[in-house]
Amino acid sequence: MSFATQLMETTLIIAFVTLAFAQALCMVRLVIGPTTGDRILALDTMVINALGIVVLLGIHQGGRIYFEVSLLIAMLGFVSTVALARFMLRGDIIE
Template structure:
C-alpha cells in the first residue's frame, strides 16, 4: 500500500518537473517571440512559474518563509509587468 507521504513526494516531484519545463518553454518564447507582447507575456509566465517553484520548495522543505517570499515575488512581478507594458505602449512609465 502506498503511504500518504510517498504519494506527496511523487506529486511534488511531478510538479517540480512540470514547472521547470514550463519555465524552459517560457524562456524559449522570450528568446524567439516574434512580437514584444509575446515577450512581455513570457516574462509574466516566468514570474508565475518561479512563484510556483518557490511555493513548492516551501512545501517540500516545510519552511513557511518561502510563502512570504512568494508574496514579494508576486507583487514585484505584477508591478514589473505593468511597468513594462506601459513603457512599451506610451514610452514612459510615470506620467
C-alpha cells in the first residue's frame, strides 16, 4: 500500500469519526433543545452531517450512486426544513 493510499484512508477515517461525533452532538441538541427552533436547527444540521457521511462513503467505496443519493438527501432536507419553519411561523404548511 502506497503512502498516498494510506494517507487517503487515514483522512477518510478521521472525517467519518468527526462527522459521527457531530451527528451525536446534534442528536443531543435535538433531545434537550429548549425551543422548537433549536430542534429544527439540529434536524437540519443532522441532515447536512448525514449528507457528508454519504459523500464520504461514496469516496471510500468509489460508487457513483452515493452522490445521487446525496442530492436526494439534500433536496429532502431543504424541503423539510422549509416546511417545519413555515409550520412553526404560520401554523400550517400549505396556504
